[in-house]
Amino acid sequence: MTEHSRREKEFIKYLVRYGRGLVLAVETVIIASLSVLIALTTFFLARDIMRAYSVGSTAELQLIMNDIFLLIVYVELIRSIIAAYRRPEMYLVSIAEVGFVITVREVLASVLSKTTQDVLFSSLASIAFALILWILYRKVLPLKREHKERRRKEEVTHGHTP
Numbered sequence: 001m002t003e004h005s006r007r008e009k010e011f012i013k014y015l016v017r018y019g020r021g022l023v024l025a026v027e028t029v030i031i032a033s034l035s036v037l038i039a040l041t042t043f044f045l046a047r048d049i050m051r052a053y054s055v056g057s058t059a060e061l062q063l064i065m066n067d068i069f070l071l072i073v074y075v076e077l078i079r080s081i082i083a084a085y086r087r088p089e090m091y092l093v094s095i096a097e098v099g100f101v102i103t104v105r106e107v108l109a110s111v112l113s114k115t116t117q118d119v120l121f122s123s124l125a126s127i128a129f130a131l132i133l134w135i136l137y138r139k140v141l142p143l144k145r146e147h148k149e150r151r152r153k154e155e156v157t158h159g160h161t162p
Contacts, residue, residue: 027081034074041070062112069105073098093136100129 045067052060080094103126110118 031078031081034078038071038074041067041074045071058112062109065105065108065112069101072101076101089141093133093141096129096132096136100126100133103129 045064048060048063048067052064076094076098080091080098083094084091103122106122107119107126110122
């Protein structure tokens with residue numbers, strides 16, 4: 001190995017460590033920010049429920065629905081970050097799930113506001129996300145699992161431990 005290629009490899013290792021540290025720092029800030037948003041949204045949800053109890057309008061129900069869906073989105077975002085550490089391919093699945101939740105919320109909001117065009121577009125977006133999730137769960141993730149199992153069997157066959 002030449003001196004140049006050794007320095008190149010060391011530099012690449014440094015970049016990978018630096019990148020991982022930077023990603024961890026940003027994800028920590030995101031999770032902390034989402035935690036604050038979860039607390040604030042929970043407070044507003046409680047306030048909106050009390051207001052809906054006294055006023056009882058459709059607008060109040062829509063605010064409650066928004067608060068609930070915001071909580072779901074925040075939790076799904078945190079879950080996607082955590083899932084990426086266990087299984088990196090699950091990051092895309094988690095993001096698609098967040099998109100699906102958002103489109104379902106849009107469908108419900110469009111139904112409450114009685115705008116036909118918005119209901120149509122939101123429904124089409126929900127169908128698209130449902131199709132994406134179906135493809136990921138039925139086609140992509142099973143192939144990834146099969147590839148890992150095949151690789152483990154090969155390692156065991158060749159005398160390597162996983």
